[in-house]
Amino acid sequence: MIEQKVVAPEYLFNEAEREEQFITGSEAVREAIRRANVDMAISYPITPQSESMHLVGDIYAEGYIKEYFRGENEFAVMSSVAGAAMGGVRVFTATGGPGTLRAFEAFPTWAGARLPVVCAFMTRGINSPLSIQPDTLEMAYMLDTGIIMLHAENSQDLYDMILQAFMIAEKPEVHIPVGVFVDGFFVTHTRDRVKIAPPDIKLPPYNPYSAPVPVMDMENPPIRQMRDPFVMKSNFISYAAHASWQQEILAAAERSRRHIAHYLGSLLEAENENAQVMIVASGTAVSQSREAIESARQEGLDVGLVKLKSLRPFPTEELKAVTANAKAVIVPEFNRVGWLAREVRAALEAKVKVVGGPRVFGGMTMPPDLILDEIRRCANE
Amino acid sequence: MNKKVSIRMSGLGGQGVVTAAHILGSAATRDGLVSTVNPFFGAEKRLAPAESYVRISPVQIHERGEVLFPDVIMIFHPHVITMGKCYTMPFFDGLQKDGVIIVNADVFPEISADDCQALAKLNAKLYYLPATKVALEVGGTELATNMAMLGAFLNVTKLVSVEALKDSLAERFGGGKFVASGTTAALDDVLRSKYEKVSQLIEQNMAVVEAAGASLREFAVC
Numbered sequence: 001m002i003e004q005k006v007v008a009p010e011y012l013f014n015e016a017e018r019e020e021q022f023i024t025g026s027e028a029v030r031e032a033i034r035r036a037n038v039d040m041a042i043s044y045p046i047t048p049q050s051e052s053m054h055l056v057g058d059i060y061a062e063g064y065i066k067e068y069f070r071g072e073n074e075f076a077v078m079s080s081v082a083g084a085a086m087g088g089v090r091v092f093t094a095t096g097g098p099g100t101l102r103a104f105e106a107f108p109t110w111a112g113a114r115l116p117v118v119c120a121f122m123t124r125g126i127n128s129p130l131s132i133q134p135d136t137l138e139m140a141y142m143l144d145t146g147i148i149m150l151h152a153e154n155s156q157d158l159y160d161m162i163l164q165a166f167m168i169a170e171k172p173e174v175h176i177p178v179g180v181f182v183d184g185f186f187v188t189h190t191r192d193r194v195k196i197a198p199p200d201i202k203l204p205p206y207n208p209y210s211a212p213v214p215v216m217d218m219e220n221p222p223i224r225q226m227r228d229p230f231v232m233k234s235n236f237i238s239y240a241a242h243a244s245w246q247q248e249i250l251a252a253a254e255r256s257r258r259h260i261a262h263y264l265g266s267l268l269e270a271e272n273e274n275a276q277v278m279i280v281a282s283g284t285a286v287s288q289s290r291e292a293i294e295s296a297r298q299e300g301l302d303v304g305l306v307k308l309k310s311l312r313p314f315p316t317e318e319l320k321a322v323t324a325n326a327k328a329v330i331v332p333e334f335n336r337v338g339w340l341a342r343e344v345r346a347a348l349e350a351k352v353k354v355v356g357g358p359r360v361f362g363g364m365t366m367p368p369d370l371i372l373d374e375i376r377r378c379a380n381e
Numbered sequence: 382m383n384k385k386v387s388i389r390m391s392g393l394g395g396q397g398v399v400t401a402a403h404i405l406g407s408a409a410t411r412d413g414l415v416s417t418v419n420p421f422f423g424a425e426k427r428l429a430p431a432e433s434y435v436r437i438s439p440v441q442i443h444e445r446g447e448v449l450f451p452d453v454i455m456i457f458h459p460h461v462i463t464m465g466k467c468y469t470m471p472f473f474d475g476l477q478k479d480g481v482i483i484v485n486a487d488v489f490p491e492i493s494a495d496d497c498q499a500l501a502k503l504n505a506k507l508y509y510l511p512a513t514k515v516a517l518e519v520g521g522t523e524l525a526t527n528m529a530m531l532g533a534f535l536n537v538t539k540l541v542s543v544e545a546l547k548d549s550l551a552e553r554f555g556g557g558k559f560v561a562s563g564t565t566a567a568l569d570d571v572l573r574s575k576y577e578k579v580s581q582l583i584e585q586n587m588a589v590v591e592a593a594g595a596s597l598r599e600f601a602v603c
Contacts, residue, residue, distance in 0.1 A: 187445070291443045
């Protein structure tokens, strides 16, 4: 283990001189956690995530993490992670696909208990017939769990966002979980250039006394609501407390906006935002779109790109602003249901035509040509 | 090089398709080029279809996932062609004009008249070599089949340098840094057990690379 010194997050993210490495997405997770000053990590294997938490286990063995173990299953892991966070430690885990669904009950309880857990979700197919290949369908289910959702485009994003996620999650006025989502295989198993900070620096430790809720206090929320839930009282005060508590979780996510903007630069990135045809995407769909846009520009077509980095909170106002001149918005997705197109339609309030697609799913790779066809169609209308 | 080259490797689990892509991508990076590498497979088991993809370019690569429109296709086992053990049908689906196909086979597998016609129309260059035989005879183990395939690739395309390939091989098998899945780690152990020292593993595998070039044959399209 290399002796590490604590530095300001802004220094680690923006100023420290970075070294470029040719590594996989899973290895980028390891390098992020190495610098994240994590107290505890809990793992359970599932393709395409297994390698990531395996590598986190390796740096536990080297001494970078105080505690690490393998849980009985994903539900146990997510519950153990909740216990660790309630106990006041910085905790990390990762899962994906069927693992996400198996653990699902835990995610709204994390948010409800104001736990600043950071979890990486390596997305894969979850529906029958079984697939281990990339598909972002599970993200549709996660949208309303109350957790903050960041979507990484590539290994660089994955490395950066995991580190930034801890800082966002632990802000006293936020203090809810952050999920860093990334497309399985397309990123986790892909070897690419990633710029990383030196190994001898790390984030400041988590201060559990900065939590907006008391740590492990059996008389107050969040523990109170589990040991002695409001519902048991069935009176006006208990229902009013329940309702206002839920609103507070939503408010916490709203308050995270400025912190996401501070650490990630923005909730979305736009290129050529005055274009008549805009592509709005997140994750690997952004990379495929970049390829399609390059071809479209060679054909003289005017097309712009919006990369959504934060899906919860959703950058509604920013999206409206950068698509103000557009006559059509194309939403390519790696899932069958088109959850992102639904989000975009809701945000843009029928002011612009939203094309839901192209979509591929069940592990298919999206040919950039499919996006290019849609650009041509929209440009010529 | 002045444009992106996309390579699709199709083979069977255990043949080193994923490892070959890793070594080739690392070599390209060492040569100052940009590369991305990714594998695709189902449940991990020997002889199941496994593919990996290497993109090599002078400039940044955005595109992810499967190589749907390859410039080079490397077939590690005749069953990929004869038994459909790959993710695309036919095996050369998406091959670009003037594309290259390299097959590990003692004799070029029989292909249909339709496929022949399609390949001729693409002006495809077809090569084959007994890569597994070369691996056994020169490398002392069929686990060096992937290095024989890389040798053939180098001979045909000259895309990366032999030095970079050697350094990448040393990095992959030399240090203790590489984390592989259980089955891959088991095969790594078997491969290492064939040689007394890591330096010997590297020398003999590089000899396989060289010998592969000599046993490469061109196959005239129909």
